[in-house]
Amino acid sequence: MQLVTAAEMQKIDNYTIETIGMPQDVLIERAALAVVEVIGAGHFNLDHVLVLSGLGNNGADGVAIARLLYAQGINVSLQFVGNVARAKETVTRQLNIIENYGLVRAEKSDFNEATLIIDAIFGIGLNNILPEGLQKMIKAANHIEKTVIAVDVPTGIDATTGEVRGAALKAHTTVTFGYGKSGLNQHVGGYLSGNVIVKNIGLLTPPDFIFSCQIKDSAVAAV
Ligand SMILES: NC(=O)C1=CN([C@@H]2O[C@H](COP(=O)(O)OP(=O)(O)OC[C@H]3O[C@@H](n4cnc5c(N)ncnc54)[C@H](O)[C@@H]3O)[C@@H](O)[C@H]2O)[C@H](O)CC1
Numbered sequence: 001m002q003l004v005t006a007a008e009m010q011k012i013d014n015y016t017i018e019t020i021g022m023p024q025d026v027l028i029e030r031a032a033l034a035v036v037e038v039i040g041a042g043h044f045n046l047d048h049v050l051v052l053s054g055l056g057n058n059g060a061d062g063v064a065i066a067r068l069l070y071a072q073g074i075n076v077s078l079q080f081v082g083n084v085a086r087a088k089e090t091v092t093r094q095l096n097i098i099e100n101y102g103l104v105r106a107e108k109s110d111f112n113e114a115t116l117i118i119d120a121i122f123g124i125g126l127n128n129i130l131p132e133g134l135q136k137m138i139k140a141a142n143h144i145e146k147t148v149i150a151v152d153v154p155t156g157i158d159a160t161t162g163e164v165r166g167a168a169l170k171a172h173t174t175v176t177f178g179y180g181k182s183g184l185n186q187h188v189g190g191y192l193s194g195n196v197i198v199k200n201i202g203l204l205t206p207p208d209f210i211f212s213c214q215i216k217d218s219a220v221a222a223v
Pocket residue numbers: 009012013027028031054055056057058059060061088121122123124125126127128129130131151152153177178203
């Protein structure tokens with residue numbers, strides 16, 4: 001199975017959006033639908049789902065996931081991690097939609113009340129050590145051993161190397177888009193990402209694309 005680095009994934013994203021003409025919001029919707037399919041597969045307690053969203057497109061996926069769960073009548077709360085005023089446009093568009101659906105963002109959440117946490121804080125765009133406050137929050141969340149589904153990459157894991165950037169959420173399951181990421185199979189990333197599920201969300205790969213890493217198919221589940 002081919003694996004990609006963060007930079008390679010970004011190249012495939014850009015090719016799909018810029019050259020093929022696939023709107024970014026369609027990819028976000030398909031990413032969200034892919035995660036909701038895993039959430040609804042019957043292996044998780046959905047009594048109270050807490051979605052943690054960041055300010056980039058990983059966060060946009062999270063807001064879309066919260067909307068889809070809310071529309072199905074699932075008890076879901078959405079909490080932003082970071083200053084929403086600095087969020088990407090893709091996130092604010094999703095936020096406007098979810099507010100029109102009637103879901104109000106939680107200012108603060110008690111992780112203990114959640115039966116499932118959806119990690120949509122950072123994905124392949126993580127490029128530095130996590131802010132101190134977020135590191136503390138992640139360590140506290142890991143300590144209470146809540147079930148976490150990571151969107152694309154567990155927050156804090158470098159998608160290319162698998163190294164931890166200060167702290168990283170321990171995921172029961174990671175739903176990753178397009179291709180397995182090299183950082184989910186090596187270093188601490190290989191351990192913290194849990195069961196890795198690769199989901200097709202309609203990304204197209206440039207015809208001349210060269211993959212930098214391959215692994216034996218048995219190592220990553222594609223659903
Ligand atoms: N692969 C696909 O086709 C799709 C991917 N999607 C999702 O998009 C994210 C990647 O989104 P991106 O905006 O590039 O980055 P992140 O959301 O991971 O990070 C947000 C933002 O945060 C900044 N940042 C990076 N490191 C730090 C740091 N240590 N401290 C503070 N801020 C930081 C940086 O500017 C980032 O841009 C991918 O994982 C998928 O979930 C699409 O939604 C669907 C298609």
